[in-house]
Amino acid sequence: MTRLFEPRAVPRTSADPDIMIETQDLSRTFGSVRALDSVTVSARRGTVLALLGHNGAGKTTLVGILTGSLPPSSGRAAVAGFDVTEQPQEVRRRIGLTGQFASVDGKLSGRDNLVLIARLLGAGRKAARARSDELLELFALQEVAQRRAGTYSGGLRRRLDLAASLVGHPEVLFLDEPTTGLDPASRLTLWEIVEALVADGTTVLLTTQYLEEADRLADHVTVLSAGSVIASGTPAELKARVGRRTVTVTMGGAEDTGAAVAALRRAGLEPMAAPEPHSVVVPIEATKEVASVIRALDQAGIEATELSFGEPTLDDVYLTLSGQRPEGLVPSLSGGPAT
Structure with a gap:
């Protein structure tokens, strides 16, 4: 390149x-x-x-x-x-820099934004157009290349902004x-x-x-x-370093849930309440302890309707290290940052 x-x-x-x-x-x-x-x-x-x-x-x-x-x-x-x-x-x-908000000129087309930046970086007309076309293809912006950037959706503008930050390689x-x-x-x-x-x-x-x-x-x-x-x-x-693996067990009803908690405690485990109904969360140190959870429930005659294994997350890391709610931190893809 x-x-x-x-x-x-x-x-x-x-x-x-x-x-x-x-x-x-x-x-x-x-x-x-x-x-x-x-x-x-x-x-x-x-x-x-x-x-x-x-x-x-x-x-x-x-x-x-x-x-x-x-x-x-x-x-x-x-x-x-x-x-x-x-x-x-x-x-x-x-270096290239893309900030929290798109910085491209909304009055110019997507292609013209990229050509302008290339020219400002010292490229000739031919080289500027070639680099613009290369980035438009990379970011799948060819179909909107002639439209004013101000008409782009948020996702398109962010892609154009990232393309602009890459003009100079x-x-x-x-x-x-x-x-x-x-x-x-x-x-x-x-x-x-x-x-x-x-x-x-x-x-x-x-x-x-x-x-x-x-x-x-x-x-x-x-x-x-x-x-x-x-x-x-x-x-x-x-x-x-700071997180623990967990096993989440879901039972058929509240009566089974109480019996499961008692059975797991007798097995030396430490079940905790789960957000989901009729479920408990069991922290474990190693994956082999999943067998201990299943064995404890089986010996008590309790049949789980669902059993899932969870790894610690960066959310756990932040909560443990900072000792506070991670205001502004978003643990899942569906959310957005706090304002």
Whole structure:
């Protein structure tokens, strides 16, 4: 794939060429408010780093520093190997940014938006049109390419906005809550596009309030609360660290439910009430304990109408680590972020 421009050969500040995002003890204050407090994160080439946290946790502030729109108060940060404070132009040459709201010009057509951005990046007319057509095809926007962007649905505008952020072939893509307000189908489409970009070597920093989004896309998750990192690891590591597997057992009626609770307790298990009627949830440490649940019910002569196995979620992680309701965090695909 031909680049619109080739960045100049400039000495990098990072020794490891595969480290594409790196901060060390990064802090930012606004008056007496400490928005970021000694934040250290890193992401390797071709991976997704998700920043997870409630509204006001510091996610957007961190993105602002990494993209050069905010200076840090202390600490250091580098993107694509270049210091964001000392080499901001080199950083900007190598990044793309999609925010919470579409930033394309609603008065221009989808194609004209992309051509304009390519021209501003220094491409000639022919190269700009070619890159525009390439992105319109990638994002399945050919049929609406000649329509004004202001007439697009929310999902189409977000796809055009993401296409616009890719015009210059960025090495690092910042997605600041990119699926906020989208319907489930549009959200899934964007997830698939992001996965394809990462498979092609793009590094992505994703801020999100959708727990399922982080669980699906992220190679590494950093949990922020009140400007500080409270946990960091792969989704699996975080869930194993603070979550427990569960077995949910559903019985035919209230009488069976009470008997099941007693039988499970006699077996040394700790059944808890479930939101569903006539159901109990049994925390377990390992999958082999599912057999203990079934055996306890069988010995008591209780027949379950349904039995399901559940893994811990990032919702469990956040609740355990922060000790609070995850305001603004959305555990399922059907919901939307709190306002």
